[in-house]
Amino acid sequence: MTRTDDGFLRPKTTRKLDRDQRRAIAEVCPGQRQHGLSEAPFTHRLWGGYHDVMTGWSTDPELRFEAASGGALSATLLWLLETRQVDAVLSVGADTRDPLANVARVSRTRGDIIDQAASRYGPSMPLAHVAQRLDEPDRYAFVGKPCDVAGLRNWAKIDPRIDQVFPIKLSFFCAGVPSLQGARDVVQRMGMNPRDVARFRFRGRGWPGHASAVDRGGASAQLSYQESWGDVLSKHVQHRCRICADGIGLAADIVFADAWATDAAGRPTFAERDGQSLLMSRTSFGASLLSNAIAEGAIAARPTDISAIAPMQPGQKRRREELLGRLAGRVLAGLPVPRYRHLSLWRNARHAGGWRTVKAALGTARRCLRWRSSYQ
Ligand SMILES: Cc1cc2nc3c(=O)[nH]c(=O)nc-3n(C[C@H](O)[C@H](O)[C@H](O)COP(=O)(O)OP(=O)(O)OC[C@H]3O[C@@H](n4cnc5c(N)ncnc54)[C@H](O)[C@@H]3O)c2cc1C
Structure with a gap:
């Protein structure tokens, strides 16, 4: 994987792939195809298959x-470690050498x-x-974006070691991945030079908390969540995420x-709490893990x-x-679309109504034609 000039991570082919490798990639890559079939007892057209919906905190x-929010995800991870259901957690944190960027990290302790x-x-x-962990004796909880977890599930279908080594797969809602340039712009908006940053957080330390940076001289600066995500980062989200069926x-x-x-108008508020x-x-x-984590006191939660x-x-x-409208826009622009099945595309488009669907299609087609090279 390499970092592009515009600050995204992209796979780079370093040697010719044979037919089996190409087929394996096509089977695993969630960017190419995804289906929403679920074994869960309830299904909602917007929110998919589920057992329980709860609101809670660590x-x-x-x-x-x-x-980030109530720490329920971290509390689940810590409980899994402390009760020895896993030996370690594979998730993502700040890169200490490049604090605006991310690296995968293995956690074994509360710290x-x-x-x-x-x-x-x-x-x-x-x-x-x-891949490098598949022959290790350790068992991991995996935390990743919805596409990471979808990819891991697909991978498990062709390699049984995945479910042995990564028996627990956790994710979070994802509005899409902003480029690294987004983080640089946040820091600049704080009045700091991105090159001088020694530590950087996107949020947390309160809810929603602030984006915060500390430079090498020890000076600190921060930006509210609304400004950092709403005004800056959301503008840097890559196009592929905007046509994702599974955020x-x-x-x-x-x-x-x-x-x-x-x-009162039913819109989210971001006041600190x-x-x-x-x-x-x-x-x-997942349902039995959640009810045990609650019963053993790691998470406080109520049904919602x-x-x-x-x-x-x-x-x-x-x-x-x-x-559906956005995908139609890509087709109008002559671009390929991912293969989505059982993801309520038509049902959701009916709820959106014809006008919104047409508007989404035309807007996407216009953007795709204008920036064709980065919208492939
Ligand atoms: C790119 C992105 C977009 C998001 N969009 C939404 C959204 O639209 N709506 C919404 O409600 N929530 C969104 N979230 C998730 C939200 O910010 C919180 O993570 C979520 O509310 C869980 O909070 P928590 O306090 O339980 O998690 P925490 O206890 O803070 O745990 C977060 C966990 O996620 C891992 N993690 C953090 N960033 C990444 C990453 N980039 N890739 C893989 N693992 C990571 C951490 O290592 C940690 O284990 C998004 C998160 C990301 C990273």
């Missing part, structure tokens, strides 16, 4: 404070989990660190998200009605409802 106050807590809104590639962790055992509070995570168990294994998610996550709702 009962460890330090973890809750350090984490590691706290260090890796909170979201890293930039390119990450935890899957690139899977909601459909393939995960449990998926975590922000359980944003909403105002104690963190709350949204939790959805998607497999029966599925209808509460839409006002918390308007961006995810919009993308799901406009997806």
